[in-house]
Amino acid sequence: QSALTQLRSVSGSPGQSVTFSCTGSSRNIGGYDYISWYQKHPGKAPKLIIYDVNKRPSGVPARFSGSRSGNTASLTISGLQAEDEADYYCCSYVDTHRFMVFGGGTKLIV
Amino acid sequence: EVQLVESGGGLVQPGRSLRLSCEVSGFTFDDYAMHWVRQAPGKGLEWVSGITWNGGSTVYADSVKGRVTVSRDNAKNFLYLEMNSLRDEDTALYYCGKDGGPNFDWLIDNWGQGTLVSVS
Numbered sequence: 001q002s003a004l005t006q007l008r009s010v011s012g013s014p015g016q017s018v019t020f021s022c023t024g025s026s027r028n029i030g031g032y033d034y035i036s037w038y039q040k041h042p043g044k045a046p047k048l049i050i051y052d053v054n055k056r057p058s059g060v061p062a063r064f065s066g067s068r069s070g071n072t073a074s075l076t077i078s079g080l081q082a083e084d085e086a087d088y089y090c091c092s093y094v095d096t097h098r099f100m101v102f103g104g105g106t107k108l109i110v
Numbered sequence: 111e112v113q114l115v116e117s118g119g120g121l122v123q124p125g126r127s128l129r130l131s132c133e134v135s136g137f138t139f140d141d142y143a144m145h146w147v148r149q150a151p152g153k154g155l156e157w158v159s160g161i162t163w164n165g166g167s168t169v170y171a172d173s174v175k176g177r178v179t180v181s182r183d184n185a186k187n188f189l190y191l192e193m194n195s196l197r198d199e200d201t202a203l204y205y206c207g208k209d210g211g212p213n214f215d216w217l218i219d220n221w222g223q224g225t226l227v228s229v230s
Contacts, residue, residue, distance in 0.1 A: 046155065051210065
């Protein structure tokens with residue numbers, strides 16, 4: 001059981017927007033800006049798509065955005081495309097142990 | 111081009127040891143902290159361990175603490191993960207990853223393709 005809770009799956013149609021949630025506590029999501037999101041296609045390495053809550057690495061389209069409210073972080077993908085179908089993992093620093101933890105992951109079905 | 115290439119995985123009996131390696135290129139290795147992350151079959155990502163740029167600080171997940179040691183050789187551009195007393199639940203694809211800074215920005219911006227460890 002991860003300290004970060006994510007829904008098992010989310011679905012959307014091409015062109016729509018979907019939002020993933022990641023719920024933790026004040027000891028992780030709510031207390032630090034070290035929140036990142038990763039996209040993982042089967043058989044491929046994970047890819048960083050959001051870091052520091054809402055920053056995008058170069059090369060990541062602007063239709064990927066991140067935010068936080070209280071102890072819940074969110075990733076929104078607008079203008080869904082078929083290639084967005086993947087697993088999405090949130091990740092946060094945890095101060096009780098001074099390490100990082102991943103959420104259980106959400107499968108996006110497009 | 112940033113490249114991370116893991117090696118050292120394989121089939122190993124419970125209780126035995128294994129050392130994973132990660133050779134990096136395309137960036138100044140000793141400017142960055144590094145991490146190990148694993149994914150068990152059919153499961154999600156699990157962070158395993160991290161090490162700062164000079165090895166001065168190492169951190170471990172509770173699930174491996176006391177059984178695993180992370181280290182690095184900055185002269186050779188290698189990251190290592192020494193795994194002892196292996197258990198069935200250590201079976202996973204192990205990825206090495208590059209942090210965003212020297213002393214843990216707590217993100218992984220580049221990943222290898224992984225090396226598979228099977229404990230049986």
